[in-house]
Amino acid sequence: MTTPSTTERQDSAALGRAVPPVGGRTSKPPRRRRLDTRGRPLWMLLPGGILMALVIVIPLVLGVVIALLDLDQYTLRSWLSAPFVGLGNFVEALTQSSLLRSIGISASFALIVTAITLPIGVVAAIATQNAFRGRAVVRSIFLIPYVLPAFVVATVWRTILQPSGIANHALSVFGIDGGLWLNGPKSYWALVFVAIWSSWPFIYLLALSGLQSVETEVHEAAAIDGALWWAKLRYVIFPYLKGPISLAIIIAILHNINNFTLPFVLFGVPTPDAVQVMPVLTYIASFQSFRFGLSAAMAICSLVIVAIPLFVYLRAVRLDSGDEKVVTETEAAR
Amino acid sequence: MKTRTLSAAAAGLAAVALVLTGCSASGGSSTDSSGNVDGSGKTLNVLTGVDTLYPTQQKQWQKDQAAAFKKSTGATLKFDTYASANEELTKIQTSVVSGQGPDVYSIGTTFTPTAYSTKAFVKLSDKEWKEVGGRDRFVPASLGISGPSKSDEIGVPFASRPFVMAYNKDLLKAAGISKPATSWDEFAEQAKKLTSNGTYGIATGYADGFDVWKFVWAMANQAGNPIVDGKKATIDTATMKAAYKAYYGWVTSDGVVDPSAVGWNNAQALAAFAAGKAAYFPMTTATSKNTLDKSSVKGKYAYALMPTVPPGETSRPSDGKDAASILSGDNLVVANYSKNQDLAFAYIKQVTAQKEQEDFYTTFGQLPTNAAAAAALEKDDASLQPIVAAANKSVSTPFSGAWGDVQLALTDVTVQSIPSLKSGSISSSEIDKRLATAQKAAESALSRAK
Missing domain, CATH: 3.40.190.10 (Periplasmic binding protein-like II)
Known part of the structure; x- marks a missing residue:
């Protein structure tokens, strides 16, 4: 079985890390020649740095400041002089609101949706990797749920899942009483289902990009070595997908945890308890109850709680350092 | 991401404020002695x-x-x-x-x-x-x-949209009802007579984000409960419980509302009434005239005041308000x-x-x-x-900065009760539990009111 050479792997890594080293022995990359520090065009970082400060740093700092204030409709007009309440909003968010429950709902929802969309997306990508008649049409159809705006998706599914909607009519043909989908315990699964329907093409797209980075020679070499489909998939193709799939998992989880439009449009406000996800709870605190300080505290608590496992995962897959975990021969052969 | 969005919005507002404050140098208008503004x-x-x-x-x-x-x-x-x-x-x-x-x-x-x-x-x-x-x-x-x-x-009042109920004159006549109900108990009784062969006595939307609290608000006020009295909320009270029980009873014990209505909003209830599938359509305004005049009930419907006698009563208590609609x-x-x-x-x-x-x-x-x-x-x-x-x-609804939260709490009682309404019954203890939650939310909002 032929695997990419060390040089090829380094080149590929430099070009966006699409091709992980497979089956090769781990070796330290040659040390690059350091640039003369005096010649570094650091000023080129300025536009990006200013943008980062404006879009991320300043708002984040303001968010923290707001979280320490009793900012509501009564103090909104002169918000900088709103009473300072220290950690009062954080205490209220964690002890008197349903924040922890909402974070739990959001996290479980995100994990379930990602876990289900992952195999669907990968299988769809593999199925459409080889050319066949009508492949372009199939690929285009696969992308439809993803290109539709979330608002449209939610509105359509809200109509379908009404008590007397199409879904229940279809189920009644088989003698099944669908019951309530947009309220009660089943609303959680309705949200999961609609999120899966609309988001699996994202995994599919990234898996497809990973598959397309596999050189023809690799396929040929696998064929010459007599690898059967499963062995080829397991030992040749999947290692190439590790990078894109890791990225897809992290983005999909973050996207699902922060999904606001889907639950907001599907269920409205007030939201049934079973689907009061974290972004909707924060929205209600901000824009229904005008508790801007409390909602900022909720958002920061959520950020911290979500950031911890995220950091652990990033370290584990080494997406943060730019060095993807090298698959050793032993690991590849396992 | 949410933090980022919220924070970005706050920063955006601050930045816009700074920029616009600098730009707002334009002068005001002037008024002459006869009151004309130049x-x-x-x-x-x-x-x-x-x-x-x-x-x-x-x-x-x-x-x-x-x-x-x-x-x-x-x-x-x-x-x-x-x-x-x-x-x-x-x-x-x-x-x-x-x-x-x-x-x-x-x-x-x-x-x-x-x-x-x-x-x-x-x-x-x-x-x-x-x-x-x-x-x-x-x-x-x-x-x-x-x-x-x-x-x-x-506020200077500009437009008025009082709530009334529409009724199907033909259906009422066929059921031998000479005039629309004036008490909520009579309303439910008439609705029972009007329910038959796929036609229901009442069309209403239990999943509407705006209507549901107005029913219980009206019934409670008619019973003498203002819901908010200064900084005190009176949601976990007998009059509120009676109001919710009556409102839920239409679709559960009375069976005078299409069971699908637990998922309807106001527009869907209006559509059912416009299709001649319901005799009464409470909590509507004159703006529904446009839809109804283009429907199969054109010429067959009329508007009437909603009942002003609270549930369980034959006449309004002395401290009850003649609340036909919210202002x-x-x-x-x-x-x-x-x-x-x-x-x-x-x-x-x-x-x-x-x-x-x-x-x-x-x-x-x-x-x-x-x-x-x-x-x-x-x-x-x-x-x-x-x-x-x-x-x-x-x-008028209570003039309190906390009213928005109270309104939300009253609506939430129904939102969380929908599964029980769909099942056909809601227990007294479940209503008590939800009213207690709403009371707590309202008290919290009122305690912050300035």
């Missing part, structure tokens, strides 16, 4: 809700108002619209923080207490009332939610950061004049708040009698 070279910005029923007519109305305003003041009138309550809130919040934005806002009556609590709008003294043509220019009932007291008001409609408020306040009040004077108000009703079906226009209309069109009566019997 706004030459000035622009007055008005924010109003988009009319989804009459979008073309709304644009034409705005164009006509702008032309008339230019003629009388020399100023340019510009309209900006919001499509939803959320957009309305966002625009108001942005303007309040930045001190910049529209000069005049057209806001819903139940939102007026919240707007008042931001202290961002002009309090109406004798001077301002004089500028808009005098306080006695308006229907007294329509002034009920202009401010916490007569001497402390911010519903639009108020106009002027931002106190506006440099064009004279022009703003001139605009309000223009659109609340008798003729303009009559034209507004003819075009949009919304009742005048101008007393002379309302009287003329009632005299000319007898079919409007129940709607005008509902306007006169409207009771």
Whole structure:
């Protein structure tokens, strides 16, 4: 079985890390020649740095400041002089609101949706990797749920899942009483289902990009070595997908945890308890109850709680350092 | 990401505030001795809700108002619209923080207490009332939610949309019912007689985000429970429980509402009534006339006052209010950061004049708040009698900055009860539990009210 050479792997890594080293022995990359520090065009970082400060740093700092204030409709007009309440909003968010429950709902929802969309997306990508008649049409159809705006998706599914909607009519043909989908315990699964329907093409797209980075020679070499489909998939193709799939998992989880439009449009406000996800709870605190300080505290608590496992995962897959975990021969052969 | 979005919004608001504060150097308008405002070279910005029923007519109305305003003041009138309550809130919040934005806002009556609590709008003294043509220019009932007291008001009533019920005359006649119910118990009894062969006594939407609290609010007020009394909430009380039980009973024990209605909003209930599938359609306004006159019930329906005797009673208790509807409609408020306040009040004077108000009703079906226009209309069109009566019997929701949260808590009781309603029964203890949760939320909001 032929695997990419060390040089090829380094080149590929430099070009966006699409091709992980497979089956090769781990070796330290040659040390690059350091640039003369005096010649570094650091000023080129300025536009990006200013943008980062404006879009991320300043708002984040303001968010923290707001979280320490009793900012509501009564103090909104002169918000900088709103009473300072220290950690009062954080205490209220964690002890008197349903924040922890909402974070739990959001996290479980995100994990379930990602876990289900992952195999669907990968299988769809593999199925459409080889050319066949009508492949372009199939690929285009696969992308439809993803290109539709979330608002449209939610509105359509809200109509379908009404008590007397199409879904229940279809189920009644088989003698099944669908019951309530947009309220009660089943609303959680309705949200999961609609999120899966609309988001699996994202995994599919990234898996497809990973598959397309596999050189023809690799396929040929696998064929010459007599690898059967499963062995080829397991030992040749999947290692190439590790990078894109890791990225897809992290983005999909973050996207699902922060999904606001889907639950907001599907269920409205007030939201049934079973689907009061974290972004909707924060929205209600901000824009229904005008508790801007409390909602900022909720958002920061959520950020911290979500950031911890995220950091652990990033370290584990080494997406943060730019060095993807090298698959050793032993690991590849396992 | 959410943190980032919220934080970005806050920073954006702050940045916009700084930039716009620097740019806001334009001078105000001037008023001559005869009260005419000279706004030459000035622009007055008005924010109003988009009319989804009459979008073309709304644009034409705005164009006509702008032309008339230019003629009388020399100023340019510009309209900006919001499509939803959320957009309305966002625009108001942005303007309040930045001190910049529209000069005049057209806001819903139940939102007026919240707007008042931001202290961002002009309090109406004798001077301002004089500028808009005098306080006695308006229907007294329509002034009920202009401010916490007569001497402390911010809202000038612009349009009135009292809630009534529509009923199918043919179905009532076929069931041997001579006149619409006047008590909620009679209403439920009539509905039972009217329910047969796929036709239901009542069409209502239990999943509507706006209607559900209005039923229990009306029933509780009729029983003498104002729900909010100063800083005290009275949600976990017998009268509120009776109200929710009666409202839920229609779809559970009475079976007079289509079981699918647990997932309906107001528009879906209206569609069921318009299709002749229900005899009563409570909690609607005159704006439903447009839909009904194009439906199969055209000529077969009429409006009536909703019952004003609370559930379980044959007559209203002595401390009960004759609350036929919440005080519903639009108020106009002027931002106190506006440099064009004279022009703003001139605009309000223009659109609340008798003729303009009559034209507004003819075009949009919304009742005048101008007393002379309302009287003329009632005299000319007898079919409007129940709607005008509902306007006169409207009771304002509590004028508290916490009302938004109370309203949300009352709606949440029904939202969380939907699975039980769908199953066909809801226990007394479940209602108690939900009322206790709502009471707690309301108390928390009221304790923060300033």
